[in-house]
Amino acid sequence: MSDFQELAPVLGKYGKVPGSLITILQKAQDIYGYLSKETIEYIAQATGIKPAKIYGVATFYAQFRQEPIGKYLIMMCKGTACHVNGADLIEEAVTEHLGIKDGETTEDGIFTLNNVACLGCCSLAPVMMVKSMEGDETYGNLTKDTVKAILDEIRCRNQEVQAV
Amino acid sequence: MKIIIGQGSCGIATGAKKTAAEFEKQIHDRSLDIPVGLTGCVGTCYLEPIVDIYDDDNHLTRYVKVQPQDVTNIMDSHFSCQLGKDSSHCITRLDEEVIEKQKRVVLRNCGLINPEDITEYIALGGYQAMNKVLSEMTPADVIEEMKISGLRGRGGAGFPTWFKWNAALTSPGNEKYMVCNADEGDPGAFMDRSVLEGDPHSLIEGMIIGGYAIGANQGVIYCRAEYPLAIHRLEVAMEQAREKGYLGKNIVDSGFDFELRIKAGAGAFVCGEETALIASLEGERGMPRLKPPFPASKGYWQKPTNINNVETFANVPWIIMNGGAAFGAMGTEKSKGTKVFALAGKIKKGGLVEVPMGMTLREIIYDIGGGIKNDREFKAVQMGGPSGGCIPASLIDTPVDYENIGKIGAIVGSGGMIVMDETTCMVDMARYFLDFTRKESCGKCNYCRIGTKRMLEFWRELLKGTGKMETSSYWKSWRKRLRMAPCVVWDKPHPIRC
Numbered sequence: 103m104s105d106f107q108e109l110a111p112v113l114g115k116y117g118k119v120p121g122s123l124i125t126i127l128q129k130a131q132d133i134y135g136y137l138s139k140e141t142i143e144y145i146a147q148a149t150g151i152k153p154a155k156i157y158g159v160a161t162f163y164a165q166f167r168q169e170p171i172g173k174y175l176i177m178m179c180k181g182t183a184c185h186v187n188g189a190d191l192i193e194e195a196v197t198e199h200l201g202i203k204d205g206e207t208t209e210d211g212i213f214t215l216n217n218v219a220c221l222g223c224c225s226l227a228p229v230m231m232v233k234s235m236e237g238d239e240t241y242g243n244l245t246k247d248t249v250k251a252i253l254d255e256i257r258c259r260n261q262e263v264q265a266v
Numbered sequence: 267m268k269i270i271i272g273q274g275s276c277g278i279a280t281g282a283k284k285t286a287a288e289f290e291k292q293i294h295d296r297s298l299d300i301p302v303g304l305t306g307c308v309g310t311c312y313l314e315p316i317v318d319i320y321d322d323d324n325h326l327t328r329y330v331k332v333q334p335q336d337v338t339n340i341m342d343s344h345f346s347c348q349l350g351k352d353s354s355h356c357i358t359r360l361d362e363e364v365i366e367k368q369k370r371v372v373l374r375n376c377g378l379i380n381p382e383d384i385t386e387y388i389a390l391g392g393y394q395a396m397n398k399v400l401s402e403m404t405p406a407d408v409i410e411e412m413k414i415s416g417l418r419g420r421g422g423a424g425f426p427t428w429f430k431w432n433a434a435l436t437s438p439g440n441e442k443y444m445v446c447n448a449d450e451g452d453p454g455a456f457m458d459r460s461v462l463e464g465d466p467h468s469l470i471e472g473m474i475i476g477g478y479a480i481g482a483n484q485g486v487i488y489c490r491a492e493y494p495l496a497i498h499r500l501e502v503a504m505e506q507a508r509e510k511g512y513l514g515k516n517i518v519d520s521g522f523d524f525e526l527r528i529k530a531g532a533g534a535f536v537c538g539e540e541t542a543l544i545a546s547l548e549g550e551r552g553m554p555r556l557k558p559p560f561p562a563s564k565g566y567w568q569k570p571t572n573i574n575n576v577e578t579f580a581n582v583p584w585i586i587m588n589g590g591a592a593f594g595a596m597g598t599e600k601s602k603g604t605k606v607f608a609l610a611g612k613i614k615k616g617g618l619v620e621v622p623m624g625m626t627l628r629e630i631i632y633d634i635g636g637g638i639k640n641d642r643e644f645k646a647v648q649m650g651g652p653s654g655g656c657i658p659a660s661l662i663d664t665p666v667d668y669e670n671i672g673k674i675g676a677i678v679g680s681g682g683m684i685v686m687d688e689t690t691c692m693v694d695m696a697r698y699f700l701d702f703t704r705k706e707s708c709g710k711c712n713y714c715r716i717g718t719k720r721m722l723e724f725w726r727e728l729l730k731g732t733g734k735m736e737t738s739s740y741w742k743s744w745r746k747r748l749r750m751a752p753c754v755v756w757d758k759p760h761p762i763r764c
Contacts, residue, residue: 121567123549124532133370162708165491178490180452182648183610184686185698219535219702220453221492224608224682225311225616239496240279246628264758265430 106144108133112146123151127166136167145167164218171214172207174256175233181220183227192215192228195246199253212260213253232256267300269293272316272377274307274463275495276456276617280601281333288334292341306464306499308377310364311617313357316377318342320489329359356394364615367634369596371604372457372580373620378462382497384506385469393512399475400520400678403474405435408479412582414590418603421447421538422574422650422679424601426666433562434480437570442482444473445566447543447574448489448496453537453702455682457606460498460618462489465580466503470526472579474512475586477524480572485526491533500528513550529720535706541574542708553708565730575680577606597623601667601678611648611684613745623667627657631685632668636709640689650679652699652706655691676757717748 112129116122127148130141137160146153160166178193193204196215200208207214224244225230228251241252271286290304308316317340320326329340332355337435341356359569370376387393414427416610419425434442446469450458456538461469472487489497496715504526507513515523536542536554544566546552563573571738583605585593594602601623607630610616614636628649631637638644646656657664671678686695694756704718723732724741727733 110450111760121547124546125529125549128530128532132397159549159551162534166532182651182682182698183616184456186611186684186695203541218492219533219706220455221275221309222329222450222456222459224277224454224456224610226276226314227610228278229279240275242276242279247646251720 109141109144109148117149123149123156127160129260131166132250133245136170138168170207173181173234173260174213175231176253177215177218177221177231178204178215178217178266179219179221179223179227179229179231180217181224181227183220183224184220184229187227191230191246192230192244192249196253199250212257241260267322268320269300269302270305270307270318270320270380271302272314272318272458272647273304275493276307276311276454277314277316278495281312282336283397285315285317285332285337288337289341292337295382296341298345299397301355303380304382305379306376306381307460307618308365309368309373309460309618309620310361310615311586312615313361313617324696328362329355330357330361331355333680340363345386350605353717354645361615364617364619364634364636366622370582371593371596371606372461372468372577372606372618373464373618373742374458374584375468379465381464381466382502384467384503384510387465388685391587393471393510393550395586396474396512397518397588398479398560399566400518402596405479405481407477409435411585411590415581415585415588415593416597416600417578417581417593418583418601418668419575420581420605420680421655422452422653422677424678427574427578430574431476431479433560434482434570434572436499436545439570441569442480442564443483443569443571444480444482444485444575445478445547446485446579447538447540447573448487448488448493448576449531449537449543450490450493450576450680451538452654452680452682454608454648454684455651455680456610457618457681458461459496459583460606461576461580462493466496466500468583469500469576469582470503470507470513472582473526475582476524476572476574476579480570482570482572483523483525483648485524486547486566487526488531488532488547489528497530504528535702535707536708543573544571551708553710560603562625577681596749598665598667600669604667605678605681606682607666607681608681609635609685612642612687613637613685614688621666626663626665628662630683631662635685638687640687642689645686645688645690646692647685648686648695649682650677651682652702653677654679654682656686656695693728695724697729700725704730708726713747717744721748738745 116126117239142156143153175201197203198214202208202215204217221229221231228244229242273280273282293300315332317329317332409428410429477485499673534552537546539554540561542552542554554606561571595601604620604622619634644659646658648656657676661674668678682688700722704722707714707718709715721741721744724737
């Protein structure tokens, strides 16, 4: 990713459009999975926006990450409805099962756990969304047991793919 | 004959896509020719996945909680006259009443139409309001109609919509913007998501009418990134509207131009505040600024800008078609019309309910929401998100309108209602909201940046059982200072008022 070729069409389209910094960062994160220091510097050069300002924006919004993430991003909803229905216990179960806390990635690089404000599926609380290249999958009415089963199933599926 | 399966985010989360795939497979296996379509959120989320089968005479049978393994039974019984319908998954009379007790204006099409097909919206009278406005009404007429309706902003502040539109209309300048705030940031609220996913054209039509009323030729929808399905359906809807000539240059030969685009938010609660939202639209950190100047005179790129919430816009076509007076006839004297609430938490029948303003909390929670899960004792209901408040059981007969809810120290807010039962710890809830506000503080003002952290420490101590009386006065002093903060997001931190 050193020559940032993938970013060229994005910068071509938005690079000179005022107010497009967030859009550029979103596209860059879609491509590389996170915003590295090098990516930020490259965008700064290409757009003429100061790296400090880009860093300021990138660290302001919850969506942007400065560290690489695992293949599956677990977005654990911590909205009010989920909190009332025991989201903390579900998070504990994930931490226990995978050995990672909020913001961390498993050693095998498969899962990253991220707490998020609200996924808007409040009537199914507690809820989590698993984001990956395969698409976004939302799971509702979680219990300690179902969340572990879901994670095991993903891990299993992933190992099978690797074996093939 | 057709089969329609509810596929909003909540439906999909309960497996609606797998159910839909199973129906398609079985229809194929049985060599039948029945289309399987989709619709948005029906509102009764606790019954998802919901399957509607329309017979040739348009008679509807609604099946609920349909998982793939249930499909064979339903197909066998529904399509062979001898067996009778599979009653185990048929919706019960009690559950039908949940919808019948509501008055649906904003959600008029949600759960009925395919949100990805503009012709279904048009078939139910869609874009007629836009045609009427562009061919028969002046901007002043539109604003007058809004004034008659008494519609107030549904995003939380409850400011009269006509007043904001009029301020933007009369503000000097040729370049104006119409912005939709779809950054539904209150945790526990999902009304806007359902409209975006279930009836995106009603928002687009409302924005075109609003744009015409204030003289804006450009519109932006600021939608939160946590709603990928909503963004997708909006994109599809905008493309279809463009093809029909409802967006772009010279809309339906009226001479009025209106361009619309989506800007995906990047996750910051404070961006629900309008000046922060504008900063975010401009690619900056989403930090609020002091008002005045108000966005109506200096907003997006310093141009006159009007910002309304999704639900507010979705009301607009209905008001134009049915008249402001019909809208004003619903609700109470000062809080007109209907309001959508998101019922969640310890409630039996969680989902979206739309009722006339002025209905009591008891009616909403018990008559429509079915009461408390596991028949436990009702303790409180949290309204208005982190800027709102917890309403205790003693006030359950309070009518829900801007005035009455404001009087008891909470706010109607955007419409989230999180029900709590006897097992919910209120000290923990206060800690939860302070944790939330601390994380989401934009950091601009020290009242909030430091204050929320100090106050959170106090509540953490309390929860640990090591809280001291002396610190409570310290906490109160911070609370007072926090209310001096210029930002409207935190000026009423009700949940931590005590």
